[in-house]
Amino acid sequence: MSSVRAYTATSPTAPLTPGTIERREVGPHDVLIDIAYAGVCHSDIHTVRGDWGRVPYPLTVGHEIAGVVAHVGSEVTRHRVGDRVGVGCMVDSCRECVNCRAGVEQYCLRGFTDTYNGTDRDGSVTQGGYSEQIVVDEHFVLRLPESIPFERAAPLLCAGITTYSPLRTWKAGPGTRVAVVGMGGLGHMAVKIAHALGAEVTVLSQSLKKREDGLRFGADHYHATSDPDTFTRLAGTFDLIVNTVSASIDMDAYLDLLALDGTLVSVGAPPEPVPVTLFTLFENRRSFAGSKIGGIDQTQEMLDFCAEHDIAPEVEVIGADQVNDAWERVMASDVRYRFVIDVATLREPATA
Known part of the structure; x- marks a missing residue:
């Protein structure tokens, strides 16, 4: 010793x-x-x-x-x-x-x-x-x-492998529309990696204060989730959503953003349970998954x-x-x- x-x-x-x-x-x-x-x-x-x-x-x-x-x-x-x-x-x-x-x-x-x-x-x-x-x-x-x-x-x-793994597993690449929830330590890596993989990348962040950074890291679009219109405009849009935040969010609202056969993968882990309504998954044959490093x-x-x-x-x-x-x-x-x-x-x- x-x-x-x-x-x-x-x-x-x-x-x-x-x-x-x-x-x-x-x-x-x-x-x-x-x-x-x-x-x-x-x-x-x-x-x-x-x-x-x-x-x-x-x-x-x-x-x-x-x-x-x-x-x-x-x-x-x-x-x-x-x-x-x-x-x-x-x-x-x-x-x-x-x-x-x-x-x-x-x-x-x-x-x-x-x-x-x-x-x-x-x-x-x-x-x-x-x-x-x-x-x-x-x-x-x-x-x-x-x-x-x-x-x-x-x-x-x-931060690198935690975001790389779901992007690879769910085949982010050319022709796929990927949303990244959160622009922190994990989120900014998800943006960089998804862009390098060839996906169309959208950041969903609480505010627009990091928008310039997000676009510089490779995001094609950047939206504030504090604006309720964001969820209306983007409904049914994404093939893959990577949720990087460790705070509780309205998971049903984000699931509604998935296109047919889309998947929301959580890599952030809030300490309390997060409710999901099964009927939200039934629409568009959506999937809700988790990924660990x-x-x-x-x-x-x-x-x-x-x-x-x-x-x-x-x-x-x-x-x-x-x-x-x-x-x-x-x-x-x-x-x-x-x-x-x-x-x-x-x-x-x-x-x-």
Whole structure:
């Protein structure tokens, strides 16, 4: 075991504080990563605040991790010391069930191991990327393309794959009309990726304040959902709607925007149940679905796709001692579009 510096949550209401966490020794198939940058995801906040269930404090969150391989186990074949690598939302799975064998480890029938707040192989609680180092099985370590800077690569490991996976699964591309609900960390990536796939892209955002950004990222159209006429004008329009917001919305109103055989996929997860009227699904033979990140192979595919198409998140780099302010700004939707922690600042004295 080794101790590394980290920012840690001690309760659902207390601010994150600097401290240390323990990392397991590097096993034969493990990779030790010096973390360079860690993205701030809304899921980090939901988890710490107990929105999604019980939390074993103290807990270090962060599942958008970019860094460099510092050491490899004796039987590692996928990575070498010095490689640019990343870690996303999962660090293990059974690798034996039908879903794991199909390359969709995120749907492991025994449950995959979350990067944080999961149960590690030794029974301990997994700790995330707001820290100096992490030890991960080589199978769950991704190769980062050279053309994507570390700070912009980190959010791809969650925001990127979370939006890429449903766009690929429901075949967004030329001739398809895709709507993206929300223009935050997930939404702006959905716009960029859907545009690169060749779809006609519409942003559905509460207001028009990010319209210029949306069009610059590749949206063809941009509408305010606070205007009731939007839902009337766009009824029956879209083949695919990707809902990226984690707040409750009137799902029936958005389902009404689907064309024949259209699908609404939610990747945002509000803490409370969202009602859906079945009769809304009956019209136009609509579907309502959910999607959870992506498998390891698809995540690597996404990284390579983003490198090929010059796609990367818009980020604001912060010091570790700014993370509590950043969380407040995330909750206030005051970020364009992803905070990323410069982990080198963990080695510096806190100033706030």
